[in-house]
Amino acid sequence: MGSGKFPLISKKQLASHNTVDSAWVSLYNRKIYDITEFLDEHPGGPEIIMEHAGKDITKILADPDSHVHSESAYEMLDDGMLIGYLATDEEERELLSKHEGMEVTFDALDAERYDRIPAGADGMRTVDLTDFGEIPDDLLHLKTDASADYKKYKFLDLDKPLIRQVLFAHWTKEFYLDQIHRPRHYGKGSAQLFGNFLEPLSLTPWWVIPILWLPPNMYIFYLGYTHLNPFVFFSMWTIGLFAWTLIEYCLHRFLFHLDTYLPSNQLAFTIHFLMHGVHHYLPMDGMRLVMPPALFLLLATPIYKLxxxxxxxxxxxxxxAGGHLGYIIYDLTHYAIHHAKLPAIYSNIKTSHLEHHYKNYKLAFGVTSTFWDRVFGTLCKPKDVYQKRA
Known part of the structure; x- marks a missing residue:
């Protein structure tokens, strides 16, 4: 931590920040975090967080009946959201009560730096102080402080093209796998993969999937339906749809997570990062949640021929047609799990997939269904938290 001190904040002030426009929470009844800008990025949706806005979240973060949060969840709070400390009863009596109308002090910040910090609607100035001793230009509520993250882990600088860094780094396989499974939230759109003319090819909006793939799916459906007995057609269509759920599980588990058998060299890491690693590294990137059309064609062609x-x-x-529709549903479901409020009927599916990202990437491989996870014993249980490296 730099020379600046975080502000001391009263319980009354913490409790007052309980709206979508200003949501604060405390941890261990001591650290206070401003999670306002994180609401829409929260994997479980903003509604879950808002139930606890203005309150302490220590118990709910560790509650096995709700969701045992991984080490990464705690790291995200400290990386850019910490704004102060909750005053104890004694501190309120001895410190805050002596300064009428003034609940926050920045006594370690000089006047010039303090004046450069924009004031909020309530007149407070909050800042993320990092180990660098300087206030970042974009200083309010970054999901992950790119500079601080790079300084701490020596992995990837989120503000520079990522692929070049992966390709020319010198990492061990253990280090690479550990780092990509510590989720970061970039907070400024999509982090650059290539940083050149190839960049648009790495970005796929969710709506491209139905627009691009539903017309050919309907055509293949039409060909089969008009040339077969309806019973025969829908039997095979249903079999194809069900078969997709197994294909989805196998692709995710044995291809996208080829972690154990991944060769220990940077080229292999780069291919792995492009195919699926970047999604685990930046799981809330809305432009990299569905399969790019080129990758789908590469994977679907052998299945089609077979x-x-x-x-x-x-x-x-x-x-x-049934299997292809299953893929379309899979991609749209995957996007919705990360960025949409889903009906209660989908709660188990959403919980399972988010546990795969934030709890244990070695479990919970189904996306549209947990059926095959149950069959093969890969459901994520309350105590199945993946232990990351120190």
Whole structure:
């Protein structure tokens, strides 16, 4: 920590910040965090956080019936959201009560630096002080302080193109896998992968999926439906749809998470990062939550050829239409899990997938269903928290 001290804040003031425009929480009844800008980024949705705005969240963060949060969750709070300390009863009596109308002090900040900090609606000036001793230009409520994060972990500088850094680094496999599974929240749109003309190819809005893939799906559906008995058609279509759930599970578990068998070199790390690592590193990046069309074609082509080689043409159309629809549902569900409020019926699916990201990436591989996780014993249980490196 630099020379600046964080402000001392009263319980009354903490309790008053309980709206979507200004949401504060405390941890261990001591540290106070401004999570206002994090509300929309919270994997579980803003509603869950707002139940605890203005209150202490120590118990709920560790509650196994709700969601045992990983080390990364605590790190995110300290990386850019810490704004002060909750005054004890004694401190309120001895310190705050002696300064009528003044609940916060920045006694270690000089006047010039203090004046450069924008005042909030309540007149307070809050700042994220880092180990660098200087106030960042974009100083309010960054999800992850890129400079501080890089200084602490020596992994990736979020403010520079990522692929070049991965390709030319000198990491051990253990270090790489540990770091990409410590989620960061960039907070300024999408972090750059390439930093050049290739950048747009790495960004895929969710709406591209139905616009691009529903028309061919409907055409293949039409071919099968108009040339087969309805019972035969829908039987094969349902089988294809169900088969997708297994394909989804296997791709996620054995290809995207080829972690154990990943070669220990930077080229392998780069391919792994491009395919799935970047999603675990930046799980709330809304432009990298659905599969880029080029990657889908690469993965779907052998499956397409296999289905049409095994079955008669129109039966293959029925099966592939079902499986392809399953993929479309998968991608849209994946986006919704991270960025939309889902009906209660989807709560188990959402919880399972977020536990995969924030609790233990070695479990919970299903996205549209937990069925195969139950079959293969990979459901995430309350105590299944992945132990990260120190």
């Amino acid at each position: 289905v049409f080689a095994i079955f008669p043409y129109y039966i293959a159309c029925a099966a592939f």
